[in-house]
Amino acid sequence: MSEKTFNIILFTLLILCVLITAALIVYTVIQYHYVSIIHFIAKEPW
Amino acid sequence: MKGKKNGKTGSVLAGQLLVLAAAVLIFALLWSVIWIFVTSRCVSDASDEMKSKMIDVSRNLPFDESSHIVRYRAETILEGDLPVLDGAAALFPLYSAFTEAIYPEESVVYDEKSGDFDPASALQFHNTVRGFNALLDGSVDVFFSAYPSEEQLESARKAGVTIRFVPIGKEAFVFLVNEKNPVDSLTQEELRGLFTGKITNWKQVGGADRPVHPIKRIAGSGSQSTLEAFLGGEKVYTNPLGFMGASIGYSFRWYTTEVVKEGGVKILSVDGVYPDPDTVSDGTYPLSTKFYAMYRTDNENGNIQTLLDFILSEEGQELIEKSGYCRIGAD
Secondary structure (H helix, E strand, O other): OOHHHHHHHHHHHHHHHHHHHHHHHHHHHHHHHHOOHHHHHHOOOO | OHHHHHHHHHHHHHHHHHHHHHHHHHHHHHHHHHHHHHHHHHOOOOOHHHHHHOOOHHHOOOOOOOOOOOOOOOOOOOOOOOOOEEEOHHHHHHHHHHHHHHOOHHHOOEEOOOOEEOOOOOEOOOHHHHHHHHHHHOOOOEEEEEOOOHHHHHHHHHOOOOEEEEEEEEEEEEEEEEOOOOOOEEOHHHHHHHHHOOOOEHHHHOOOOOEEEEOOOOOOOHHHHHHHHHHOOOOOOOOOOHHHOEEEEEEEHHHHHHHHHHOOEEEOEEOOEOOOHHHHHOOOOOOEEEEEEEEEOOOOOOHHHHHHHHHHOHHHHHHHHHOOOEEHHHO
């Protein structure tokens, strides 16, 4: 794969990953707003 | 020569693929951390028991056959100028039960589509912050909640409003942790340390080697005001990476009893005393707290006193007890 192709793929991949991360964070913040504290503690990983 | 070139191209390609895979792997790791420590804990899969303690007004309405409130109808029903009732979420099933006990049925108008009470309804639900403001502006006559926060009292002073607080029942302020947290009991001093940042790791109080994550509620909520009073003016410590540690939260006992039976969380003993109905009633549990019916002293509606007389009567106190709270005169 040429360097140019590699850079395009890498750049696209990074953009995609950043977008997915942003979407996950937004979704989490929205859910966190509605969750009860009790529920949040009950599902804590131990 | 050609073979050497092919070999070089192959290793470059392998390196490129490795970079791409590493980029995906780093992000996948980040997503996993976010998902495991936060997102999955926020996605609700609450059972019916749990939902019954999450205040859904439509399931706790008076004069509704399917309502979850304690059903009681007194012999004497209020007439004339009916006091408008409002209050904290945790107390809604209680003042809804008071409404059913002594208000005329037609005084409550609820629109199921919008999920709101009609402005003319004698029963309203705006929760602690907006409900208290409604008491100050006079659109609500009697407000039910824990003792207001200093900010709320200040806003009352600024508005030139004097409020009378009538204690009507008792509740326990409780602290919750995950059931797998090895800590079962804390002193009040340790609890203050956990919430103010003086204690930042559970091992400092005999627990696991995990950071403390004190969870805050919204400002002005009944439980947040009670915590602030408990901390004596000190601010709640915030740990930005605390969600990766072990949490401690707080609430009122009424919210938690059924949920605790389901597992997942446990209530901590305070100073070695577990908050059960007996220890809350007799005051042995150190964080028993009163809740109040509040009204403006300049409110001349005579039915307010009649309502309070009912609440403080044997009938009213029994209604409080059956609704899951403790009598005011129990200690």
